[in-house]
Each structure stands twice: as C-alpha cells, then as structure tokens.
Amino acid sequence: MENFETISGGICAAKGFKASGLYCGIKHGLPDGNESPVSNKKNDIAMIFADVECNAAGVYTSNKVKGAPVVVTKNNLAKSGGKARAVIVNSGNANTCNADGEEKAVEMCRLTAEALNIPMEQVIVASTGVIGLTLPIEPIKYAVPLLAEKLSYEGNIEAATAIMTTDTVRKEYAVKFTVDGKECHLGGMAKGSGMIHPNMATTLNFITTDCAVSPEMLQKALSEIVKITYNCLSVDGDQSTNDTCMLIASGLAGNTEITSENEDFQTFKDALYQVMKNLTIMLAKDGEGATKLITCVCSSAPDLDTAIIAAKSVIRSPLVKTMIYGEDANCGRIACAVGYAESDKIDVTKLDIFLASKAGKIQTYKDGLNMDFSEEKAAEILKEDEIEILIGLNSGEATATAWGCDLTYDYVKINGDYRS
C-alpha cells in the first residue's frame, strides 16, 4: 500500500515510547553478582514506558486456563479506565497454574510502578514460557530498577529479544503514515513459535502508536484486525494460556483524536493491518521447526467467516503440513481439510485448488475433483520456501488469508523436551 512506509524502530518507532531489556535469569537463576548484568545470555525481561498516559486496548487468550498476568492486566486496565503507561514482560516462565501466580504478577506491577513512579493499575504485565512452574521473583526484583535505568528510545531490539522463547528470530515491524496531516507511526513486537492456534490473540504482541485514537476506536480496530491476522495463524493447533495482544496509543503525533469510523480510522486500521499482517507472517515463518511458510488464500467464499474457517482448516491440517514439508502435491489432503472445515456454507463440489510459489502456479482440483496436472511443475513449485495454497469456493465474493508452516522433525524435537 503506497500510503505506508515501512520503517525501523519496532515498538520505539512511535513518538513517546522508550524500551529496555536484559537478562535476569528467570529460567536459569540470577546472573553471578560479579558479572555484568547484561551477560551473553539472551534477554528474558523487558520494559516499555510511555512518556505520557496512553489509551490501551487488548485482546486476550480465550483459553479457560488463563495465565495470572492476563488476569492482572485485565484488572489493571479495568481500574485505570483503559489507560496505561508501562509494560513489564518476561520470558522463560508463563506464571500460569501457580498458586501464587496472581500475587507474583501483581508484585511485578508494583515493582514497575515504583521504579517508574506511576500508578500500579497503569502497568500491563505479561509472561511467556513454561506453564506450572513457580515464577522466581528475585530475578525480577533485581531486573526492574535496571530496566528503568536502561530505558531508551532505541531500546526496541533489547525488548524484542527479551520476549523470545523458542523463537529463532526477533519479530518487529513498523510503518509511517499520515492522519489529519500529521505524520504518525505504528510499530510492534511479537513472540511465538509453538502453542499457536486461531481463535485468540496469538502469543504475545505489543504494538505502540503515536496516533491519537479514543479507547473505543482503539479496541475496535484491534479486534477487527486481530480477526484477520493473528487469528488466521496456526502453527500447531494448541491454544496458549497467556496470549495477549496490546495496542497502546500515546497521541503524540498531534492529530485530532479519532473517535468515530471516519476516513482517518480507516487509514489507522490499514496501518495496523500492515504491521499485524507482517508480524503474523514472521510468526508463521518461525513456527517451531518450520522450513516453509504456507499461505492459504480462500477466495470466492459466501462470506468472510466461511473464508477464514476454510483457510484455517487447511493451514491447521497436519497432513497438509507434512505434505508441504515433503514437497509432495498430494492435494486430496487439501480437499479433505476443506471438507471437514466447520461450516455449512461450503459446497465441496465447487472446490478449486491451486498451488503456487515463485516458481509458478498450477491448478490441481476443479469442481471438487482431481485434475491431471504436471507433477514436474508441482515439484518445482513446492521446492520453494514460501508456498501458496489457493482455494476457490465459487460461492461468493469473500476472501481471507491464513498463515502457517510445515510440520517437521524439528517440531517434535523442540517439543519433546521443552522444559530443560
């Protein structure tokens, strides 16, 4: 989209946001007192701090087992009327299913509020990592004052590194756009590699913007865009307990606050879509053990929901995932996954299937039936790293995209021994 320029800076791209990150030994114990606090071990705790009080919107896991930080964050924002100043987030421990979980999450907020001299209910707290392991508070007590000291307008990389668990790459994306004649910025960071499945705000995501948007419009934009980005992502079909997607707006761009569904709101949503879509693709590409990105576009669907359901069913199928890994054009598996998608509005006798990549595009199914296609061409297409599965329902005008990855030996390896 020509209105958006991709920029660097992640969560610090927007005006008024500082960040920091460091290693404090959540999983492996405090750094040795004699070492520099920033050892060569990967950062495991991060802080974001806004120069001004911000409007905040959130979407959270729909799992009934909820991480204590999810509960505490929701409580805080309810108390503060949707206002937030800071985020504290750790990796290495999900602080979920622990008897003292909420107490510890509240303590994280208290420590952060104290260090930054802000009200406790304006702190957003999040955790990611092993479920059902007591969160050690000592490393956090040690880290929070240091994080506050280290805060900087260039701290986005330190923070984005801190939230990684089995992620192999850091995930940041930001854009620049114009609203009401003012230059606005919107950027985010995300983590997530496994335990990723639709119907929630997948994984941990923090997005900041300097565009002025009312709390209601902020929530509306976030909910709409989550539906067609993060919620259209599946790595393994497991729905995490700690998913949190936060959107925080400082308003420092100086535009007239967006308070209704006007043209500016549309521009803002487009910017949010750009960032969230690109973070979604990064998450899919970096799915645990993944070697290939799979994009499934469902078109000519009767409505958006049906298009999403069909595309997600294909993306989730272990047999489709292994077929892409094996570079085998066994497209009956795609037809099969469309057939069991939970929708009454899919007429499988109209189903068309295409495979595509940089190497070309071929049709393999027409009207629900297998076609005589070139296996050679299919092999060429499937050799690429980014594969598109295009399904046509020929029953309407709606289109949706879902993202996922192949299923490989390494997914099994990574998850067979996750806690150690």
Next chain:
Amino acid sequence: MENFETISGGICAAKGFKASGLYCGIKHGLPDGNESPVSNKKNDIAMIFADVECNAAGVYTSNKVKGAPVVVTKNNLAKSGGKARAVIVNSGNANTCNADGEEKAVEMCRLTAEALNIPMEQVIVASTGVIGLTLPIEPIKYAVPLLAEKLSYEGNIEAATAIMTTDTVRKEYAVKFTVDGKECHLGGMAKGSGMIHPNMATTLNFITTDCAVSPEMLQKALSEIVKITYNCLSVDGDQSTNDTCMLIASGLAGNTEITSENEDFQTFKDALYQVMKNLTIMLAKDGEGATKLITCVCSSAPDLDTAIIAAKSVIRSPLVKTMIYGEDANCGRIACAVGYAESDKIDVTKLDIFLASKAGKIQTYKDGLNMDFSEEKAAEILKEDEIEILIGLNSGEATATAWGCDLTYDYVKINGDYRS
C-alpha cells in the same frame, strides 16, 4: 468383563461369514501374468461373504468430501432396506475426488454381485488410500472372481491384511458371549493409522456377528458404541473422507431377534463395546510413527459429552503428544488443552491431573494448580510404553476415555512422502 471370552477369528469368528484377500496391484499394477496371483506383495483387496442375508448398520465419515464408495454403500443399503450379503474393499486408493469415482465403485459392486450371484444393492463397498487418484479397475476385475473362489471361514487374516495401508500391524478382535441361552460371536477388523480424528467413525471397520438383532437395534447399538470408542480416538486431527464402520448380523446364532432395549440388547452392546474398544486401542497404538499409547480418562465430569470433549482435547494436543514422546512431565500442557476444550461446563479451577503407567501413579495438578511432584517418579512413569493421563473435573459423575499416541519424527517421515 467375565461374560465375554476373547476368541480368535476376527470377521470370521461369527457363524456364517467367509472372507478372502489377495494382492492385485491397485497401487503398483497387476501382478505379472506368470506369477502366482498371491505374490509376496501385501494383499490390497478383500471380500466378505455371508451365508445368509444379513441386517447391516453403518456409520460414515462426517467430512463433506466423501469417498465415492461411501456414497454408493449408503445408496445400496437404502435400496436393500438395510440388508447386505457381501463386502468388497480395497486399499491403495481411496477412490475419492475422482470424476469417475461413483461409476467405479458401482462397478466394484456389480463385479462382486456377479461373482457371488447376489443382488447388487446387497454389496457394501469401501476403499482406502490416496485421495484424488483414478482407481484402476483392471486389477479389481482380475481380483473379484479369484476372491470369490478363495472365500473361506478362515479367511479373516487374508482380509484384515488387505485393508492395511500405513498400518504396521493387522487389527482384529473377537468375543464370544451368550444371549437368550445361545452362544453368540462378534468380531471385527479395522485399518487406520493416520488421518484419524474424532467426530466420525474413524477409518475402515467391519464387524460381523451371528447374534440376531433387528436393523433398528443394530444401528442404535453401533451409533452408541462408536461415540465412546472410535470417536474417542485421535491420531493427528485429520478427518478422513472414507471412514466407514459397518456392523453386519447374520442371526445364525439362533437367538430370538433383539428388537427392543432389553437385557439381551445390553449384553449385545457390551460385546460390541469390547470389540470396538480393543480395535480402537490397536488403532491408537499403531498411529503413524507412534511409540507410545496414550489413554486419557476424564472422570467426575458433569456429563458424558463434557468428559469426552475434555479427554479428546488432551489426546489431540500436539504439545501433549510431543511431551509424552519426550517423556517430559510438562503437565501445564495438559491443563492448557483442558482449558481450550470446547465446553462451557469445565471449571478449570477444580482440575486435577495425574500421570500413570505400569510404573505407578502421581498427581501433578490439584485445583488447576501445579503441585510439587517427584520428577524422578514422573520420569519412571513416562518411560513406559502405555501412558495414562487422568483428569478429574470434580464437577459430577460422568467418565469417558479417549485414546491416542505420541507425535514422533516418524509421523513426519511417513506423511512427507505418502504417495510414492
């Protein structure tokens, strides 16, 4: 159960059922004319033939993409008023998503009816294997008369071998029981290893009995028992297009026909449960790439449906499956899977979790919270080949069991290149 004696004989255990199987080259071409028709290649086509007209009941895939044989079998039984004499079934090709699929499935019935001199609509046809590949009819034309010649009351092993695809073991089970003072027999064979997921009659299953049961009661028993056996099985979350579970009753045991829900009906259902439960366990154990059988028992649930939903959610979770493979007691993943189970009736704050095997039993979660348990003991328990995950919802009296297997490197290997 003391009323049931496990016996051999599979689908030939009941009076009046002959079977046969042979290799005809569905996938790899006709056997060389100079060779014996029974080469050392695995059987790929089987026939069952009843001495008398039987009552037949069926449960079929709920996938909207249905194999042509599923459609043809349903049509036949509708025409025959639920009467059947013969089954013809091949592996190596699912005959699904093919333009000439129904024509070929009908032709299989015609050939069988001709060879056995019975009405065409009394033939049950089934196919399993690759989807979207034209079914070669020549091997079937060659095979059917030979299968008819070879039919024998000891043909169950030849037949059970013929329906295997990626199965590594043959799956047969049979019991002897008494109804109305008469000795009855009920036995079955099953195939299935991948593309296995609840909400359907998983895979191909054929069960025969000499117990006299009316068509209505036969269907009622089958539907009830499918719900708590095959439908509580998940290997990979993919729902096949060709699932067919047939129950065929010859009535030759000589008992008064069961026509209502009396005590005899209960005895018959118990026998059916024994056979179907044991076939389900065999299917789970032989899941593609599986090294461990996982049994999840959900107890103290508010009702049966909730118990099934919770147990199946755990069995299906890729992260639970890899944790069992890795012998890692990361029970937060079990709590997580219960948390996203699709039921409003689960109170996760009451959730108890236990791990058990021949090596012992330990509790790891109480009231939804992680407990301090012995990792050593857990490691001992998880070293075994058959693992039980016990979840207590503490909200009622209902119990259900679901069966599955671990997720291993070999699942990926088997499915990365299935067609060749």
